[in-house]
Amino acid sequence: MWNKIINATGSLHLYLIAALIIVITLLGLSLTAVKADLALKNSQIETAAVNQRMLQDDLTVVTDELQAQAIERDRLAKDYAFALALNEKAAKAKAEIDRQLADQREAIKKLRTSANEQTRSWANTAVPDDVKRLLKHAAYCAHRSHQADPICVTAAIINEPVPASRM
Known part of the structure; x- marks a missing residue:
């Protein structure tokens, strides 16, 4: 049966060879396209890896800055608390001084308005x-x-x- 087919068309083997050449050519073109696509994907992977390293470095820098800012914030909070304590202490000292001043002014007023004539004249006399x-x-x-x-x-x-x- 194969003989009939081969004898009937003497050029069947030429058609098969031509078909194989076309298939091999198409496979070569497909392989070239796949190879180019693979090279493109590899370059994209390398670019993505470089970008990832840069992002990781940026993240490290930002994290370090954030930690430094947190330390600075804590230091400023302590300084603020210390300043508040100093201000409170100064306010208490000022209040005490104001109270003493009021007491001294009251004592001076009592001396100047005293019923005793000698005390009043002494209090109203100018200092030499x-x-x-x-x-x-x-x-x-x-x-x-x-x-x-x-x-x-x-x-x-x-x-x-x-x-x-x-x-």
């Missing part, structure tokens, strides 16, 4: 100039920024030991 200068000098030298001033002799003498000749 010598006493004013002495008090002003003492107040000037008591301030810590003026203690190095040569006018404030006592500030320098206080820190020196007593000479042996005076003992």
